[in-house]
Amino acid sequence: MSEPDPSRRNNLSLLTSLVHHHGVLSRAQLTRHTGLNRSTVGTLIGQLVSLGVVYETAPAGEGQVGRPSPEVHPSPSVAALAVNPEIDAVTIGLVSLGGKVQKKIRFETERIPSAREAVNIASAVIAxxxxxxxxxxxxxxxxxxxxxxxxxxxxxxxxxxxxxxxNEPVARMLSEATGYPCLAANDASLGAEAELIFGAGAGQGNLIYLNGGASGIGGGIISDGQLLRGASGYAGELGHTFVRTGGKTCHCGATGCLETEVSQSRLLELAGLTRGDTADLENALANSSSAEVNDEVARQLLYLGIALRNAVNIFNPEAIVLDGFLGTLHALAPTSLNGTLLSQAMDGPAGQVKIYRAALGSDLMMIGAAELAFAQFLADPAGIGTTTAILPAPTSQTG
Amino acid sequence: MSEPDPSRRNNLSLLTSLVHHHGVLSRAQLTRHTGLNRSTVGTLIGQLVSLGVVYETAPAGEGQVGRPSPEVHPSPSVAALAVNPEIDAVTIGLVSLGGKVQKKIRFETERIPSAREAVNIASAVIAxxxxxxxxxxxxxxxxxxxxxxxxxxxxxxxxxxxxxxxNEPVARMLSEATGYPCLAANDASLGAEAELIFGAGAGQGNLIYLNGGASGIGGGIISDGQLLRGASGYAGELGHTFVRTGGKTCHCGATGCLETEVSQSRLLELAGLTRGDTADLENALANSSSAEVNDEVARQLLYLGIALRNAVNIFNPEAIVLDGFLGTLHALAPTSLNGTLLSQAMDGPAGQVKIYRAALGSDLMMIGAAELAFAQFLADPAGIGTTTAILPAPTSQTG
DNA sequence: ATAATATGTTTGTGTATAGAACAATTCATT
DNA sequence: AATGAATTGTTCTATACACAAACATATTAT
Structure with a gap:
């Protein structure tokens, strides 16, 4: 068996990615999206079916003229594992092609896990x-x-x-412990990717994702449909945007970082809460009539606005997706950020930006992390090098 | 003539781009760079030669064992026109494949040219x-x-x-006036691209370019080898990064922009100069012992440092290229910016950044703008739809 | 002078895609 | 209910393209 042409690999990759992202597509739709000949698409889909990557079901009569086109689904048996260590838990997930979270196990820890502990927990659950x-x-x-x-x-x-x-080589550690290839990346970057593909930013090519959590503010940037990686994959640290002269010193060494001025803990404190549930916080803040609370919300929105106008000037995104308590802040005063952008960001880029709240909720990290492991697969679904066992198509066969 | 395969177009594009960027490459080098078979490269180069895109010269005996490989040059007869309107002049250039500026005409204007005037000047010179x-x-x-x-x-x-x-449709105006397809973009973005391909950032995949001129600070960002465009091509406005609480109001509507805190005019004033020649300014500043001058230089470097640390945290670039008076500032105190980045930017990204001074000088804008017009050509050097149909056939045949 | 090395050149082969002809399936019309 | 139009799957064929192998050529090393 000689090596297939790169064009075949390309086209298989293209089709698989389309099905993965869109969930279900008819063969006719795939033909239109790819611009390939329908006979070619037929051949390619046939190969993907025999590889167990996708499966076809009888067409759902859509009331269209012409012969109905069979629906192509991502095979749920192709899946990736996702691991997300946090300060109070390690979550392990199983995500199948198409972005469906099949399984999610949250392993709560007594204290902040070390890298070794996180790897041990993950590999035990996977075992x-x-x-x-x-x-x-x-x-x-x-x-x-x-x-x-x-x-x-x-x-x-x-x-x-x-x-x-x-300096923890977690990918190598987990790979050695489980035998699976493992990749690691920043959580917010992966969140951005997940929201781009499956969530609030679906269909946009340029978006900024910002997540506010107990441990700070993370960000991810998608430009022209691609996640910004930078030279070593460190790109996207919007939490450390400068927003205030004379601000406190951040743990990163600088002063006036967004992350130090806009923080969930201050809001929790003012709301009289101890745990960081986003829904509880939103409730408490919305029902509070305390001037102190309102002032703090306004203050944080102000600094968030400065960071966002910077980002808008630099990236000219179509959308900004806010997650965690940043979504809460925005929901409390939806006009605040929009107003800041219109008045402070530059004319051109500011006019187009839409601010959304994140859509994927708690599955986000699982989907994003899985995407990391899907990437290589999607680039070469036929698996030139790896002759892995081929699984039969799933049983959900419709007559 | 049937339509060639996309793979052929791809490979021709790849070879042409390599020759364009590197200037001269032997066929053997092209074979290695592309990974294609040498017989394939032979065929492709043959096609490009017959198309007049490249030409070959006898090999320069390099003292290598083996049959010498002919050198492949970009044809100087393939060229693009470049236009750069400024507040005191409109510059028109002719740039050939390989980035060589064949001709540059600077048309000085009595006053700031309107869009119509700039187009008229350009089309007259081109005529x-x-x-x-x-x-x-x-x-x-x-x-x-x-x-x-x-x-x-x-x-x-x-x-x-x-x-x-x-809201001036300059590309359409100039296209109608000359009959050539025309594209327009931000000057600093194009400068970034030029420096990436031919200048100080050559070979880097992630770089930030910042230019300081009489009219402010412009920026361009290259990520993963690609210029950041954003939703509408507005991306890259690093001149409007927030660097100071309570700063003056910028013409963009916001306060505390880099561009208002760091400006050439203040430096010229302190140096006792009236014209904005970068070399003169550098001389004057370097030889000044005035505390006022030194303080202002330090102050401006401080704010530039804040903007850069933001950018480094967000982009994780390999290199920062400073042009115009920003290059001067950096040259006056080369340790200042590096120090700021090491202490204030995040550990990971900060460690790797190198700060360079721009290399291309006054040809920069010509090369960058020409690149815009080369882009379509490089994507399809064989010219499938030979009539570069970016516009409906212009009817300005009156001549 | 001969061997070794690297590269251009020619020819044949396999692969992948497009296109044409035909079959299948649905909706619309009479 | 029957026929026609529209759309898409299916099969077969032709063609373009890249690769590999064999051979030719030009340089350095011995």
Whole structure:
């Protein structure tokens, strides 16, 4: 068997990615999207079906003239594992092609897990799922979403301040512990990617994703449909945008960072809450008539606005997606940020920006991390090098 | 003639781009760079030669074992026109494949040119060159570098504050006046591209270019080898990064912009100069022992540092290229910016950044603008739809 | 002078895509 | 209910393209 042409690999990749992103597409739609000949699409889909990457179902009569086109679905048996260590838990997920979270296990920890502990927890949970995985899934790998600076090339966590990790080669550790290929990246970057593909930013080519959590503000930037990686994959740290002269010193060493001026803990405190549930916080803040609370909300929106106008001037995005308590802040006063952008950002870019609240909720990190492990697979669904066992098409066969 | 395969177009594009960027490459080098078979490269180069895109010369005996490989050069007869309107002049250039500026005509204006005037000047100069162009060149089109917000999709200048232009469809105007297809973009973005391909940032995939001129600070960002465009091509406005709480109001509507805190005019004033020659300014500043001058230089470097640390955190670039008086500032105290970045930017990204001074000088805008017009050509050097149908056939045949 | 090395050149082969002809399936019309 | 129009799947064929192998050529090393 000689090596297939690159064009075949390209086209298989294109089709697989389309099905993965859109969920379901008819063969006719795929023909139009790709611009390929319908006979070619037929051949390619045939190959993907025999590879177990997609499966076809009888066409759903849509009331269209002409012969109905069969629907092409991503095979749920192709899946990736996702791991997300946080300060109080390690979450492990199983995500199938098409972005469906099949399984999510949150393992709560007594204290902040070390890198070794996080890897041990993840590999233990995966070991437990192993027989099921081997029987019913084709696992493309493990993706890890880490709250910190992660070198995407080698999977080393350079610095995760809130976890207290420094120079931890987590990807290699987890790969050695499980036998699966493993990749790691910044959590917010992966969140951006997930929201781009499956969430609030679906269909946009340029978006800024900002997530506010207990441990700070993370960001991810999509430009021209591509996640901004930078030289080593560190790009996207919008939480450390300068927003105030004379601000407090941030743990990053600088002063006046967005992350130090806009923080969830101050809001929780004022709202009289101790735990960081976003819904509770939003309730408490919305029902509060305290001037102190309102002032703080306004103050934080002001600084968030400065960071966003910077970002808008620099990136000219179509959309800004706010997650976590940043979504809460925006929901409390939806006109504030829009107003800041219109008055302070430059004419051209400001006019087009839409601000959304994140759509994917708690599945976000799983989907984003899995995307990391899907990437190689999507680039070469036929698996030139890896002759992995081919699984039969799933049983959901319609007559 | 049936339509060639996309793979052929791809490979021709790849080879042409390599030759364009590197200037001269032997066929053997092209074989290695592309990974194609040497027989394939032979065929492709043959086609490009017969198309007049490249030409070959006898190998220069390099002292290597083996049969010498002929050198492949970009044909100087393939060229693009470049136009750069400024507040005191309109510059028109002729740039050939390989980035060589064949001709540069600076047309000084009594006052700031309107869009119509700039177009008239450019088309008059081009009309004068017309017979030479028709006789000796194959013109791929016109690229226009405008100091302001330019919508890259339709070539409309949204707002060029220093020229006083608003919503001027310059690309269409110039295209109608000359009959050549025309594209327009922000000048600094094009500068970034030029420096990436031919200048100080050559070979880098992630760089930030910042230019300081009489009319402010412009920026361009290259990420993963690609210029950041944003939704409408407005991306890159680093001159309007927030660097100071309580700063003066910028013409953009916001306060505390980099451009208002760091400006050439203040430096010229302190140095006792009236004209904005970069070399003179550098001389004057370097030889000054006035505390006032030193303080101002330090102050401006401080704010520039804040903007750069933001940019470094967000983009994780390999290099920062400073042009115009920003290059001067950096040259006066080379350790200042590096120090700021090391102490204030985040560990991971900060460690790798190198700060360079721009290399291309006054040819920069010509090369960058021409690149705009080369882009379509490079994507399809064989010219499938030979009539570069960016516009409906212009009917300005009256001549 | 001969060998070794690297590269251009020619020819044949396999792969992948497009296109044409035909079959299948639905909606619209009479 | 029957026929026609529209759309898409299916099969077969032709063609373009890249690669590999064999051979030719030009340079350095011995």
């Amino acid at each position: 437990g799922m192993r027989s099921e995985l081997d029987a019913s899934y084709r696992i493309t790998g493990i993706g890890m979403a880490v709250p910190g600076l992660v070198n995407r090339d080698d999977g080393v966590v350079r610095h995760a301040p809130h976890l207290g990790w420094r | 004068g060159m017309r017979s030479e162009l028709d006789a000796s060149y194959r013109i791929t089109g016109i690229g226009m570098a405008v100091p302001g917000l330019v919508n890259r999709d339709d070539g409309v200048v949204r707002h060029a504050p220093h020229l006083g232009w608003r």
